[in-house]
Amino acid sequence: ETGVTQSPTHLIKTRGQQVTLRCSSQSGHNTVSWYQQALGQGPQFIFQYYREEENGRGNFPPRFSGLQFPNYSSELNVNALELDDSALYLCASSSTPGSSNQPQHFGDGTRLSIL
């Protein structure tokens, strides 16, 4: 069984640039969620994708957007990068959206640094 994989592992950008982060879900999982984790904090939910559509969103501005592909992999795009966007970005996959009896399984994240 292949787990959740994310790429790249580390990335450095400057303010105002755009970035795309990628996630491959665990085999058999059709739902992908993205989280942002600032240093010393717990992860915060950005949004979830199911059947290639957004299926819930946290308190993040529209410059955070995403995609899900037919193979269930997903991308997180962030435009107009700000210094506060520096964080660990985590992807999690699960087999059904919204089912409280299904755990989400996380990748090891992409560490994004904004200069």
Added chain:
Amino acid sequence: DAKTTQPTSMDCAEGRAANLPCNHSTISGNEYVYWYRQIHSQGPQYIIHGLKNNETNEMASLIITEDRKSSTLILPHATLRDTAVYYCIVRANTGNQFYFGTGTSLTVIP
């Protein structure tokens, strides 16, 4: 989703049981209790979850009080590799996200 309260940090001697408490006094009847842990520089790792009955798997045991207002994660024989931040999360039946707090930083001491 119900809010959870956890101690900021705990220590445990290697080989002893680590008991991590969590309060979730506003939990609803259909909300599950989940535990994850995060070792430095890695993603959160799923440990265990439960609704009302006690649960056990190869990693840990979860004890949920009868009124479901609190729970305890038990690592029966802590090792140095169990040093991590442990998150207790209550998840609503209709929720598609996990609300993480700041968790408990567990240090296993040799």
